[in-house]
Amino acid sequence: MIESTRPLPQQDLITLFGLVVTVENWLRQEELPAPLPDELGQHLEERGVLAVGASTGELVAVLADVAQRLHYAMGAGEELPEPMPRETHYSLYVPTEAAALACKETAYGWGSTEVLIRARDFDQRRDIEPYRRDLGWEVLAAFPSLEPDPAHRDNEARLAVLAHAHDGVFSGHQQ
Structure with missing residues (x-):
């Protein structure tokens, strides 16, 4: 895991959190037009965040995990949240x-x-x-x-x- 060396302003964290949650929900509801889900998945695959060939459900789960970590960075909770169960x-x-x-x-x-x-x-x-x-x-x-x-x-x-x-x-x- 890459350690953060510079904190973001709270408003930036709030904006990023809202963006990630919105995209997560659009994916969950299958409301993102093609080819955006595939391109987003490929982007995350290239960075090692998502397994190659992962499903849309797994992509949603990864974004949910990122949203939880952003929420933590905004001051919620005492410990970094665990990844959501994949079930x-x-x-x-x-x-x-x-x-x-x-x-x-x-x-x-x-x-x-x-x-x-x-x-x-x-x-x-x-x-x-x-x-x-x-x-x-x-x-x-x-x-x-x-x-x-x-x-x-x-x-x-x-x-x-x-x-x-x-x-x-x-x-x-x-x-």
Whole structure:
């Protein structure tokens, strides 16, 4: 890692942070016109920041890491942040423990790296599917896929179908 020898003015850090976050979000939403994503990826590959042939999802993750470090440089936090995990956590809600266990087995069969099952605490989680109090079990599955890559979209689609097959709902994802 190259040590910084000259600090930037706070306003410059704020500007760079905003720029990186904006580009990251445009990439995540697939709103940057061609050939900008490829050129940005190539620029980062040439500097050794991004692996050759990396996906758009990996490019998004690298920019998220840079944004976190810029935020740290602006005074947030006490320690330099670790790189974000290169996986996505998906959640679905099903009515029974048996359905949750079946979803867990299927997710592992599809390549999930970790699957957690937990009973929902409706007193603590009023914000998620409040009208479906029959969905008493949450399944959290981690996959090595990143938004907006095709594998990420495939995981969302498969998990939505899986949840529906067990009378449940797919709730979304977090990276």
